Amino acid sequence: MARNFFTVMRSSAPSSTAERGTVTAPPPPSNMKEEAAAGVGVHLDPSLGAVRHEITEAVEMALELRDVSAYYGTFQAVDRITLPIPRNRVTALIGPSGCGKSTLLRCLNRLNDLIPGARIEGNIEFEGRNLLDPNVDAVDVRRRIGMVFQKPNPFPKSIYENVAFGARINGYSGDMDRLVEDSLRRAALWSEVKDELNKSGLALSGGQQQRLCIARAIAVQPEIILMDEPASALDPVATLKIEDLMRELAEHYTIVVVTHNMQQAGRVSDYTAFLLAGEERVGRLVEFGPTQEIFTNPLDQRTEDYITGRYG
Ligand SMILES: Nc1ncnc2c1ncn2[C@@H]1O[C@H](COP(=O)(O)OP(=O)(O)OP(=O)(O)O)[C@@H](O)[C@H]1O
Ligand SMILES: [Mg+2]
Secondary structure, eight states: OOOEEEEESSSSSOOOOGGGOOOOOSSSOOBOOHHTTTTEEEEEEEEEEEEEEEEOOOOOOOEEEEEEEEEEEEEEEEEEEEEEEEETTTTEEETTTSSSSHHHHHHHTTGGGGSSTTTEEEEEEETTTETTSTOOOOOHHHEEEEEEOOOOOSSSSSSHHHHHHHHHHOOOSSSSSHHHHHHHHHOHHHHHHTTOSSSGGGGHHHHHHHHHHHHHHHHOOOOOEESSSSTTTSHHHHHHHHHHHHHHHHHTTTEEEEOSOOHHHHHHHHHEEEEEEOTOOOOEEEEEEHHHHHHHHHHHHHHHHHHTOOOO
C-alpha cells in the first residue's frame, strides 16, 4: 500500500516553535495545532490525522508497525497504526478506555490470533520479517515477545516452577537453578523469595506475584516484554517497585507498556503513543514521540486534553 506520509526530516528536534520552518504541505487535520502544521521534525499523516515527532537519538527499532489494523469479526477496533518501537526503551501506549491499547499490544505478539474471529492486517517488522505473516511461527513470536497482564496470574505451582516452566517447555538445557535465580534477580524479587522457592506462587502478595510473572516472562529470554497495565491492581508502593523494575529491564529488553496513569507514563517511558477512538469506536493513533515531547509539547489538541485530564 502506498505510503502517504508527508515527511519532514532534520537532524535535531526544534527547541521552540519559533525555530520551526514553514513548509508547503497538504492541509493538516483540524485538531492539529498550528506549530504541527508548520512542523519541522515531525511526520504528519493527513489522511489519518496522526502526528509523529521525530526520534532524534540514535536508537535501533525493535519493531516497526505499518498500517496495523485489527478486527473482531466485522468490528474494526484499531485502524492503520504506524509507529516504531525503539529497542531497549520503554514505550507507553496511552488513551481512553476502549481505544484499542490492549488490542494493539496483543497484535505485537500474535496473542490476538487466539481470539476467535479476530483478524489483523498490516505489517509489524521484527528482525527483518513481518511477524504477522502466516508463515511466521506464532509460538516462537510469543517466546521472543513476552506478555505480562494486568492481573498477576502465577500458575498454582511453586515459585521455582513458575519461573522454570516456560524454559522447560522450550527445552532449556542449561543450569535451571541459575536461570531461575537470574530471572528472579532481574525481576527484583530474589531477595524476598530466595529462602522459600518451594512456596506456592499464589501465596505471594499481589506485587510479588506480578514480579514473579515478570520473572517468568524473562526466563524464556525474550527480546521484548509487553505489559498491559501491569501495576493497576497494585498498591502505590508495589506500583513504584514495578516502575523501577521497568526502567531497569529496559537495559536488557524492549518494553511496551499500556497504562492509564499519566504520571506513570511520564515517569517510566521514553516514548509515548496516544490512541483515541471516535464516535464509531475505531482506535487510531493521534500522536507518537519522545515522552518528554508528548508531555511538554503535544502537537495535537486532543493529546494535550488527554494528558491534562480533560478527556474521558
Ligand atoms: N475479544 C473481543 N471481541 C470483540 N471486541 C473486542 C474484544 N476485545 C476488545 N474488543 C473491542 O475492541 C475495542 C478495543 O478494546 P481494547 O480492550 O483493546 O481497549 P483498551 O484501550 O485496552 O481499553 P481499556 O483501557 O478499557 O483496557 C473495544 O471497542 C472493545 O469492545
Ligand atoms: Mg486494555
